[in-house]
Amino acid sequence: MTTPLLKVENLRIELTTRDGVAPVIDDLSFELGQNENISFVGESGCGKSMTALAIMGLLPEKIGRIASGSILFDGEDLTKASPARLRAIRGNEISMIFQEPMTSLNPVYTVGEQIAEVIREHQGLGRKAAWDMAADLLDAVRIPNARGRVSDYPFQMSGGQRQRVMIAMALACQPKILIADEPTTALDVTVQAQIFDLLRDLRKDTGTSIIMITHDMGAVAEMAERMIVMYAGRGAEIGPVEQIIEHARHPYTKGLTSCVPHIVSQLTEDRARLTEVPGIVPGLKDFGKNMCLFASRCNHRTEECLSARPPMKPFENGQIAACWHAEDV
Amino acid sequence: MADTPNTPLLTVDKLGVRFAVKRGGGWGKRAFLYAVDDVSFTVNRGETLAIVGESGSGKTTAALAVARLTAAYTGSVKLDGQELLGLEGEELRQARNKVQFIFQDPYSSLNPRQRAEDIVREPLVSLTDKSGAEQQQIIDRLFAEVGLRPEQKRLFPHQFSGGQRQRIGIARALATQPQLIICDEPVSALDVAVQAQILNLLRDLQSELGLTYLFISHDLGVVQHMCDSIAVMYMGRIVEHTDRLSLFNNPLHPYTKALLSAVPSVDKKRRAETKRILIPGDPPDPVNLPPGCRFANRCPAATDVCRQSEPPLTDHGGYHRVACHLVNDSKTAAI
Ligand SMILES: Nc1ncnc2c1ncn2[C@@H]1O[C@H](COP(=O)(O)OP(=O)(O)OP(=O)(O)O)[C@@H](O)[C@H]1O
Numbered sequence: 001m002t003t004p005l006l007k008v009e010n011l012r013i014e015l016t017t018r019d020g021v022a023p024v025i026d027d028l029s030f031e032l033g034q035n036e037n038i039s040f041v042g043e044s045g046c047g048k049s050m051t052a053l054a055i056m057g058l059l060p061e062k063i064g065r066i067a068s069g070s071i072l073f074d075g076e077d078l079t080k081a082s083p084a085r086l087r088a089i090r091g092n093e094i095s096m097i098f099q100e101p102m103t104s105l106n107p108v109y110t111v112g113e114q115i116a117e118v119i120r121e122h123q124g125l126g127r128k129a130a131w132d133m134a135a136d137l138l139d140a141v142r143i144p145n146a147r148g149r150v151s152d153y154p155f156q157m158s159g160g161q162r163q164r165v166m167i168a169m170a171l172a173c174q175p176k177i178l179i180a181d182e183p184t185t186a187l188d189v190t191v192q193a194q195i196f197d198l199l200r201d202l203r204k205d206t207g208t209s210i211i212m213i214t215h216d217m218g219a220v221a222e223m224a225e226r227m228i229v230m231y232a233g234r235g236a237e238i239g240p241v242e243q244i245i246e247h248a249r250h251p252y253t254k255g256l257t258s259c260v261p262h263i264v265s266q267l268t269e270d271r272a273r274l275t276e277v278p279g280i281v282p283g284l285k286d287f288g289k290n291m292c293l294f295a296s297r298c299n300h301r302t303e304e305c306l307s308a309r310p311p312m313k314p315f316e317n318g319q320i321a322a323c324w325h326a327e328d329v
Numbered sequence: 330m331a332d333t334p335n336t337p338l339l340t341v342d343k344l345g346v347r348f349a350v351k352r353g354g355g356w357g358k359r360a361f362l363y364a365v366d367d368v369s370f371t372v373n374r375g376e377t378l379a380i381v382g383e384s385g386s387g388k389t390t391a392a393l394a395v396a397r398l399t400a401a402y403t404g405s406v407k408l409d410g411q412e413l414l415g416l417e418g419e420e421l422r423q424a425r426n427k428v429q430f431i432f433q434d435p436y437s438s439l440n441p442r443q444r445a446e447d448i449v450r451e452p453l454v455s456l457t458d459k460s461g462a463e464q465q466q467i468i469d470r471l472f473a474e475v476g477l478r479p480e481q482k483r484l485f486p487h488q489f490s491g492g493q494r495q496r497i498g499i500a501r502a503l504a505t506q507p508q509l510i511i512c513d514e515p516v517s518a519l520d521v522a523v524q525a526q527i528l529n530l531l532r533d534l535q536s537e538l539g540l541t542y543l544f545i546s547h548d549l550g551v552v553q554h555m556c557d558s559i560a561v562m563y564m565g566r567i568v569e570h571t572d573r574l575s576l577f578n579n580p581l582h583p584y585t586k587a588l589l590s591a592v593p594s595v596d597k598k599r600r601a602e603t604k605r606i607l608i609p610g611d612p613p614d615p616v617n618l619p620p621g622c623r624f625a626n627r628c629p630a631a632t633d634v635c636r637q638s639e640p641p642l643t644d645h646g647g648y649h650r651v652a653c654h655l656v657n658d659s660k661t662a663a664i
């Protein structure tokens with residue numbers, strides 16, 4: 001295997017809140033290959049966005065810090081990089097589509113101005129050249145009549161179009177890694193399908209690696225080769241998507257897949273009751289405890305689960321699961 | 330209750346809701362946005378009709394009009410044989426008992442200053458003449474029914490999780506023993522694990538109490554699991570309406586086909602079989618609709634006829650209603 005483009009090792013991120021210091025990311029390791037697409041899944045509050053922000057060097061100021069571990073990008077440890085260096089990387093080599101598209105565009109500037117601004121800042125192009133490139137990018141993300149719409153304000157566009165503008169901005173610098181945090185959650189499925197197509201083409205044409213964060217297992221199945229299931233700040237399971245969907249090795253992954261009513265190839269009369277995963281994700285103050293944090297919701301739980309954090313168990317097929325009873329799942 | 334199953338509880342006929350909007354120029358000319366246009370459907374007792382369709386297609390507006398929470402300018406809404414449009418005063422209050430809403434957002438749909446039990450009590454106070462003791466009895470029963478503990482009655486919304494808040498919303502909706510419950514995206518704000526709990530609860534309550542649901546959701550997986558029949562809306566109109574299996578296994582309208590083909594699936598077989606049908610572009614301006622089919626500008630099968638005359642919603646056998654000129658035409662069959 002060639003060296004990965006991104007290698008995150010034993011990453012620990014601490015957040016300081018009123019309740020004290022808690023590891024919002026706790027000993028997380030994963031790799032992203034050249035031209036690979038991986039997905040993060042997990043319920044709300046499990047640390048998916050926080051992982052992305054750590055890679056971008058955008059942890060919440062004063063509250064969040066990298067306590068230990070490393071983030072190797074092209075061999076360079078981003079946890080040790082200067083703010084200036086991080087800013088340069090952020091604009092040029094790693095870019096991100098944020099979770100809330102509506103709030104990430106400035107309402108008082110045209111979309112063209114906003115894209116051109118990014119281009120000028122990072123590629124040192126002149127005003128005219130940057131504007132032309134902005135129009136090209138809008139065209140590339142399939143905004144109809146891009147040359148005409150480049151001077152539209154965000155409110156003049158539909159939700160799907162605004163999201164495509166966000167993608168155009170993220171692509172402005174031809175990044176090596178594109179991080180997309182729930183890029184389609186607020187959009188209609190037909191629009192989502194268009195955005196997914198766009199991301200797929202992008203990867204084919206430019207070789208960009210993609211990290212996609214999502215709640216939707218179907219989206220993972222459609223877009224990614226490997227997935228990382230996060231639970232309470234920890235990696236619960238990592239491995240090839242097809243295999244995990246077929247046979248999850250962590251009870252949480254299994255719960256996530258089976259509690260959702262899926263659309264299948266041929267629908268029949270019978271509708272099984274949905275599997276319930278009782279309870280909810282623990283709050284931040286319980287992160288970091290030396291036990292399996294899923295234990296209170298798990299039907300495989302034994303004494304062992306409550307007394308020590310389960311290690312990452314590798315399986316021969318490449319799946320890795322942090323569960324004491326992974327073999328039995 | 331549910332004495333005669335398979336008979337319609339709700340019959341909506343040629344329903345229309347329009348909003349006056351200001352348009353263009355300094356004169357602020359008035360124009361209408363027809364959010365719900367010529368919509369007709371029935372829902373059988375004890376069954377679930379799902380309404381799906383893209384954002385802005387008129388799902389919520391149609392539901393609000395059925396519940397008399399927004400005004401329809403034309404059409405008829407019959408619940409259990411009684412016409413709801415035009416009711417006033419005490420009659421309207423009585424009718425409102427029979428239709429209740431469960432909203433999308435369990436965070437903003439509950440008054441943060443009210444205790445859980447008072448939230449559930451509210452419709453009993455405003456819509457019925459039950460005594461205090463009777464109210465309390467009903468509240469206790471409802472808490473048990475939706476899976477909340479008795480001691481949680483005195484808590485405020487912020488002391489509950491999202492799923493628990495949605496349970497309060499469901500208890501409130503059940504308080505007046507409604508016949509029809511309208512669920513508008515009842516689980517979209519919830520995490521998938523909690524979603525499953527609420528969906529199971531809604532189905533359990535339906536079979537226990539013989540409830541009839543109008544179920545709005547953009548999640549076709551959820552819809553597939555919850556409904557008996559489905560109406561697909563596009564730009565204020567129903568474009569396809571039929572039973573669950575026909576809709577998912579044999580969709581006929583090009584928009585429905587595109588919609589279903591866009592749903593990402595964990596099912597390998599489905600992914601291999603599904604050919605994605607892309608519908609480029611945007612829907613037309615709702616205030617300035619083109620003549621003809623509203624989907625024509627995005628439809629992969631559209632012909633001149635489609636751009637000229639609006640297709641009526643017609644039954645293609647076995648109550649499979651479709652509004653498309655080209656159904657059973659070789660051209661749409663191919664997409
Ligand atoms: N600025 C902040 N201050 C304090 N706590 C925070 C902050 N940002 C996030 N958290 C907490 O950190 C944890 C992880 O948050 P994160 O945003 O990474 O979750 P997520 O997995 O992306 O969830 P979602 O699916 O809701 O986006 C949560 O418990 C959250 O409440």
Ligand SMILES: Nc1ncnc2c1ncn2[C@@H]1O[C@H](COP(=O)(O)OP(=O)(O)OP(=O)(O)O)[C@@H](O)[C@H]1O
Pocket residue numbers: 348349362364382383384385386387388389390391547615
């Ligand atoms: N009070 C109002 N005044 C003017 N226009 C309105 C009003 N309420 C809704 N509309 C418009 O009516 C149309 C239908 O809106 P509606 O909320 O019913 O859509 P929906 O299908 O429920 O969409 P979503 O999936 O986004 O909830 C939209 O074009 C909307 O902008």
Ligand code: SF4
Pocket residue numbers: 250251252292293294295296298299300301302305310322323324325326
């Ligand atoms: S370690 Fe124990 S509690 Fe945790 S997921 Fe595995 S079986 Fe369940």
Ligand SMILES: [Mg+2]
Pocket residue numbers: 048049050099181
């Ligand atoms: Mg997030």
Ligand SMILES: [Mg+2]
Pocket residue numbers: 388389390513
């Ligand atoms: Mg709505």
